[in-house]
Amino acid sequence: MFNIFQYSEDKYKEFVEILNQRKSQQSSNVTEKVQDILAKVKQEGDGALIELTEKFDGVVLKDLEVSNEELEEALSKIDDEFKNILEEAKKNIESYHNKMLQRSWCDFQEDGVFLGQKVVPLERVGVYVPGGTATYPSSVLMNIVPARVAGVKEIIMVTPPDKEGKINPAVAVAAKVAGIDKIYKVGGAQAIGALAYGTESIGKVDKIVGPGNIFVATAKKEVFGEVDIDMIAGPSEILVIADENANPKHVAADLLSQAEHDKLASSIFVTTSKKLMDETIEELKIQTSKLSRKEIIEESLENYGLFILCQSIDQAIELSNKIAPEHLELMISNVTENLPKVKNAGSIFLGYYTPEPVGDYFAGPNHVLPTAGTAKFFSPLSTESFLKKSSFLYYSQEKLNKEGNKIIKFAEQEGLTAHANSVRVRVEDGRV
Amino acid sequence: MFNIFQYSEDKYKEFVEILNQRKSQQSSNVTEKVQDILAKVKQEGDGALIELTEKFDGVVLKDLEVSNEELEEALSKIDDEFKNILEEAKKNIESYHNKMLQRSWCDFQEDGVFLGQKVVPLERVGVYVPGGTATYPSSVLMNIVPARVAGVKEIIMVTPPDKEGKINPAVAVAAKVAGIDKIYKVGGAQAIGALAYGTESIGKVDKIVGPGNIFVATAKKEVFGEVDIDMIAGPSEILVIADENANPKHVAADLLSQAEHDKLASSIFVTTSKKLMDETIEELKIQTSKLSRKEIIEESLENYGLFILCQSIDQAIELSNKIAPEHLELMISNVTENLPKVKNAGSIFLGYYTPEPVGDYFAGPNHVLPTAGTAKFFSPLSTESFLKKSSFLYYSQEKLNKEGNKIIKFAEQEGLTAHANSVRVRVEDGRV
Structure with a gap:
C-alpha cells in the first residue's frame, strides 16, 4: 500500500519522480482566462469587480468594502476563547518577526566617502485570503503581522464573499487582531487585478501576498513585475526524521497532519529504525480511521507518501537536503549537533515535542514557507519580505x-x- | 525638442505615460520560441546546446567549457592597468557587500522554547553575461562578487562565444578577478535552460542572475520557480535633482550618461532653478555632438527625457518618490537633511561630485538595480540575494x-x- 524504500544513493531519482508528479501542468486555458479577467479589471475598475463577483461568487454587492457594522457583526459570532488564542498567537508572531527588523546603515570613511543602505518599509500591501468552507485565520495572521511589524503604512485584505455577500467571521476576527486597515469582498483573479492596477475603491499596492487557487496563483504570476508577489507556491510537504527513541504514535500523527492538507501533499518519513518504521505504519492505519479528512489522507499517503529506511541520521539529513522539504521535523535525541547539517528546509521543528502545528498556529515563526523543493533558494515569508532597500553613496x-x-x-x-x-x-x- | 514641464500635481500622469511607453509589449512569439528552446535543452542536454550555438552564434564548439589555456590566452590580451582597476573595484564591491552579510540567530526563552533563523548561502549560482560587441566587465563583477561574499559554493558563468568560438577577453578577466569557478560558452535562452535543468556538462543551479536580451529575460521568467532569478528588469533611468548651485555642465553630462545606454533609457531632470534648466539644455546640445553614441542619446532624450521645473526640493523629492527611479542623483547642498525623505530609488548618488558612473564601476554598491518604477518594491542585487533562510523552533x-x-x-x-x-x-x- 505504501511506498517503502531502503535508502541508497541511486534511489533518490525515484523519490524525486514521485514528488514531481505533484507539480500540476498549468493549463494555458487558465492563463488565457486569467489574462482576460485582469484586462477587464484594468479597464473597467470597480464595475468589473461587481460584475465578476456576481458571476463567480453568485452575489450582487452594493459595496466592496466591509463596513464597520459588518465587521462588528462578524466579530460577535466568534467566542472569546478563540479570540484570546488569536491574540496570543499574534503576540508570538510579532515577537519573532520583530527580531528580523533590519536597520539602515552607513559607513563613513576617512577619505571623504560615505556609503550605505537605506531600509524602507513598503508603502501598501495587499493580502489575499481564500473563501469557501475551509478558511484559515492562521494564514491571515501570518501574512498581515509581518507587514505590520515591518512598518507598512497601509495593509488591505481581499477575500471573496459568501452566498449572502458576507465575509467569513473567523477570517474577519483574525484580520482585526492582526491590525488590518481595510477589507474588500472580492476574490479570484479579479481581486489580484484590483490590487495590481488599482480601481476607484481599491488602491494599487506594491506587493501581493497570500495563498489562493490556481486562478489566484496564475494571476499573481501574471502581475509579477507590475507589483511584487510573495512566492510561487506548489504542493506542500513534511519530512520527518526520527531515531529509535521516537514514539510511533507521534510520528504517525505528524505524517497525517500534513497528508490531510490536500491530495497532493506529501508526507515523507525517514528513519534509522526498522522497528519504528513498522510500528508507525501500523499507527497510521489506526489513527487515519478516526480522522475527519480520511479520504484526502489516504490518497495523499498512498500516492505521495515516502517511507525510507536509512543507515544513519547523517544519511537521513543528506537526503532531506536534497529534497528540501517545506517542513522538516527532527525527532532525534541530538538536535543541536544535527541542526547545523540541515541546509535546505523551510522550517525546522526540533525534538520530540514540537509537532508542525506548533509552528503552523502559535509559536511565532511564519507558516508561509517555500514548497516543493524551492527551499533550496526561497525563504519563509518574513519581516524582510515587506522591506526594501536603496543603496547610497557620496564621494x-x-x-x-x-x-x-x-x-x-x-x-x-x-x-x-x-x-x-x-x-x-x-x-x-x-x-x- | 525636449519634454519641458512646469511641475503640478496633475502633470504626474503625463510623466508616467511618457515613461510607460517604454515598456515593450512582450510578443507571444518570443515566449513560444523560448519555450521550445527550453524544452529541447531539457530533453537533449549538451547536444541541444551545441546545435543551438551553431544555429544562433554561427560556431561549432567542441567543448562548452572554457579551458585554462583559453582563459590564459584571453587574460594575456588585457593590459595590466585595466586589470588593476578591476582588482580595486572588486575590493570595493567586496567591502560594501561584506557589510550586508547576515547571521543566523537564536532566541533561548526561559520557558523551554528556543527559536530562530538559520541563514545559509545558496549552493550553486549561474551568472549570465551577454556577448556581442558591447560587453560589460563591470556587470560581471557586480553579479559574481556578492555571491562569493555570501559564501556560494559554486558560481558558474555562461556567455555566448564570438564567431571564432572564443570568449570576450574583458569579460574573462573580470570573471577571473571576481573568482568564477567555471565558464561555459553558451548564450541565449538555451544557456538559461542549461542552468535551470542541468545538462551533462553544466550542473543545475539554484539561482540565475545577470542581464540579457529579450530571449534571455523571457527564459528567466519561464524558469522562475524551478530556480530563483534576480529580477524582472525593464528599461533603465536616472533622475537628477539639482539646486541652483549645481554646475550645468555636470548635470548635462550625467543625463547623457544614462541616455547613451539605449533608446529606451530615460533621463529625467528636476530642478528648482530656471536658469540651471536653460543652461543644462544648452550644455546637452554641446556635449552630445562630441559623444560616440550620439544617435542613441538623441533618440532617448527626445522621446523619454523629462525636464521638470519644481518649486522646492521637497516637491522634487516627492515627485521622485512617485517615479521611483533606478538611479537618483541629489546634486543639492543639503544632502543629509534630504536623504531621509527619499523613499523609492534603486541607488542614490549624493552631492555634486558623485556622478552615477562612480557607482556603476567602482565605489562598491551594486549597479544591478530595480528599474522602471519597481524600486517601490524591489531592492538592489545584494549579498542577501544569495542567502536563504530557514526558521527553526523547539518546544x-x-x-x-x-x-x-x-x-x-x-x-x-x-x-x-x-x-x-x-x-x-x-x-x-x-x-x-
Whole structure:
C-alpha cells in the first residue's frame, strides 16, 4: 500500500519522480482566462469587480468594502476563547518577526566617502485570503503581522464573499487582531487585478501576498513585475526524521497532519529504525480511521507518501537536503549537533515535542514557507519580505579627483564615452 | 525638442505615460520560441546546446567549457592597468557587500522554547553575461562578487562565444578577478535552460542572475520557480535633482550618461532653478555632438527625457518618490537633511561630485538595480540575494503541555483534525 524504500544513493531519482508528479501542468486555458479577467479589471475598475463577483461568487454587492457594522457583526459570532488564542498567537508572531527588523546603515570613511543602505518599509500591501468552507485565520495572521511589524503604512485584505455577500467571521476576527486597515469582498483573479492596477475603491499596492487557487496563483504570476508577489507556491510537504527513541504514535500523527492538507501533499518519513518504521505504519492505519479528512489522507499517503529506511541520521539529513522539504521535523535525541547539517528546509521543528502545528498556529515563526523543493533558494515569508532597500553613496571632490581616471578608463573599456565624460567634466573643473 | 514641464500635481500622469511607453509589449512569439528552446535543452542536454550555438552564434564548439589555456590566452590580451582597476573595484564591491552579510540567530526563552533563523548561502549560482560587441566587465563583477561574499559554493558563468568560438577577453578577466569557478560558452535562452535543468556538462543551479536580451529575460521568467532569478528588469533611468548651485555642465553630462545606454533609457531632470534648466539644455546640445553614441542619446532624450521645473526640493523629492527611479542623483547642498525623505530609488548618488558612473564601476554598491518604477518594491542585487533562510523552533514537553489545548482549539476551528491530533497524542501521553 505504501511506498517503502531502503535508502541508497541511486534511489533518490525515484523519490524525486514521485514528488514531481505533484507539480500540476498549468493549463494555458487558465492563463488565457486569467489574462482576460485582469484586462477587464484594468479597464473597467470597480464595475468589473461587481460584475465578476456576481458571476463567480453568485452575489450582487452594493459595496466592496466591509463596513464597520459588518465587521462588528462578524466579530460577535466568534467566542472569546478563540479570540484570546488569536491574540496570543499574534503576540508570538510579532515577537519573532520583530527580531528580523533590519536597520539602515552607513559607513563613513576617512577619505571623504560615505556609503550605505537605506531600509524602507513598503508603502501598501495587499493580502489575499481564500473563501469557501475551509478558511484559515492562521494564514491571515501570518501574512498581515509581518507587514505590520515591518512598518507598512497601509495593509488591505481581499477575500471573496459568501452566498449572502458576507465575509467569513473567523477570517474577519483574525484580520482585526492582526491590525488590518481595510477589507474588500472580492476574490479570484479579479481581486489580484484590483490590487495590481488599482480601481476607484481599491488602491494599487506594491506587493501581493497570500495563498489562493490556481486562478489566484496564475494571476499573481501574471502581475509579477507590475507589483511584487510573495512566492510561487506548489504542493506542500513534511519530512520527518526520527531515531529509535521516537514514539510511533507521534510520528504517525505528524505524517497525517500534513497528508490531510490536500491530495497532493506529501508526507515523507525517514528513519534509522526498522522497528519504528513498522510500528508507525501500523499507527497510521489506526489513527487515519478516526480522522475527519480520511479520504484526502489516504490518497495523499498512498500516492505521495515516502517511507525510507536509512543507515544513519547523517544519511537521513543528506537526503532531506536534497529534497528540501517545506517542513522538516527532527525527532532525534541530538538536535543541536544535527541542526547545523540541515541546509535546505523551510522550517525546522526540533525534538520530540514540537509537532508542525506548533509552528503552523502559535509559536511565532511564519507558516508561509517555500514548497516543493524551492527551499533550496526561497525563504519563509518574513519581516524582510515587506522591506526594501536603496543603496547610497557620496564621494568628495578630492576623492573623485583621486579615483576619476580609473573610472574613466573603465567606462572607455566598455565603450560608454558619455559615462567617462560625466567623470571627466568634474575632474577637469576640479583639477588641483 | 525636449519634454519641458512646469511641475503640478496633475502633470504626474503625463510623466508616467511618457515613461510607460517604454515598456515593450512582450510578443507571444518570443515566449513560444523560448519555450521550445527550453524544452529541447531539457530533453537533449549538451547536444541541444551545441546545435543551438551553431544555429544562433554561427560556431561549432567542441567543448562548452572554457579551458585554462583559453582563459590564459584571453587574460594575456588585457593590459595590466585595466586589470588593476578591476582588482580595486572588486575590493570595493567586496567591502560594501561584506557589510550586508547576515547571521543566523537564536532566541533561548526561559520557558523551554528556543527559536530562530538559520541563514545559509545558496549552493550553486549561474551568472549570465551577454556577448556581442558591447560587453560589460563591470556587470560581471557586480553579479559574481556578492555571491562569493555570501559564501556560494559554486558560481558558474555562461556567455555566448564570438564567431571564432572564443570568449570576450574583458569579460574573462573580470570573471577571473571576481573568482568564477567555471565558464561555459553558451548564450541565449538555451544557456538559461542549461542552468535551470542541468545538462551533462553544466550542473543545475539554484539561482540565475545577470542581464540579457529579450530571449534571455523571457527564459528567466519561464524558469522562475524551478530556480530563483534576480529580477524582472525593464528599461533603465536616472533622475537628477539639482539646486541652483549645481554646475550645468555636470548635470548635462550625467543625463547623457544614462541616455547613451539605449533608446529606451530615460533621463529625467528636476530642478528648482530656471536658469540651471536653460543652461543644462544648452550644455546637452554641446556635449552630445562630441559623444560616440550620439544617435542613441538623441533618440532617448527626445522621446523619454523629462525636464521638470519644481518649486522646492521637497516637491522634487516627492515627485521622485512617485517615479521611483533606478538611479537618483541629489546634486543639492543639503544632502543629509534630504536623504531621509527619499523613499523609492534603486541607488542614490549624493552631492555634486558623485556622478552615477562612480557607482556603476567602482565605489562598491551594486549597479544591478530595480528599474522602471519597481524600486517601490524591489531592492538592489545584494549579498542577501544569495542567502536563504530557514526558521527553526523547539518546544519542551512542559511547554507543549501548557499550550497544547490552545493549538488544538485553533486547529479544530480550521477543521484540520489531524493537526489537532498531532498535538493531542503528545499532550495525552505527557499528561503530568
